[in-house]
Amino acid sequence: MWEWPGQFSAPRADKPFRVVAIDYGAKRNILRSLVQSGAEVTVLPATATADEVLAHSPEGVFLSNGPGDPAATGEYAVPMIRQLLDHDLPIFGICLGHQMLALALGAQTVKMSHGHHGANHPVRNVETGKVEITSMNHGFAVDSQTLPAGVLETHVSLFDGSNCGLRVADRPVFSVQYHPEASPGPQDSTYLFDGFAQAMRDGRRG
Secondary structure (H helix, E strand, O other), X not given: OEOOOHHHOOOOOOOOEEEEEEEOOOOHHHHHHHHHOOEEEEEXXXXXXXXXXXXXXXXXXXXXXXXOOHHHHHXXXXXXXXXXXXXXXXXXXXXXHHHHHHHHHOOOEEEEEEXXXXXXXXXXXXXXXXXXXXXXXXXXXXXXXXXXXXXXXXXXXXXXXXXXEEEEOOOOEEEEOOOHHHOOOOOOOOHHHHHHHHHHHHHHHO
């Protein structure tokens, strides 16, 4: 279970949300951000099965960032995520977790001719029109042309138009390619963690 020193604990009225984080190479600050949003985080290895995840009775599942070719990680991650999608849980992914979720939903990934690395990458939220200054570190991208019906593109890179986010139209399932926890904005993207917490709060209310 992830625990953070008291000075980083955000005041909250809710009982902490039970979150299982799948660790494909998770950054510590992502776990810190989840805790600050009101989560009690249990970290499981990348090879965890759906049954092992569900054994913790999560109210939400987080899919972490990580290195490498998404096709290789997807061999074991995608079948597990597809099983979790059958349980109507809030799911939030970042970077490789975004790619894993996209593959599980039926989309495809492509190797970029030039990857995106470093801070100060402008990304447009296509649903609000707002531009976020983000941090990125990836050499593969989700092919937005392969997103199936019911899966919406939510963010695009203003450098090259590549996909930077998606969500399922009628469920609290979403992900982004960039790193909201890195805070280059510095708080342009913290709403993503808040939205994940709100989805779990809504789940408690039925």
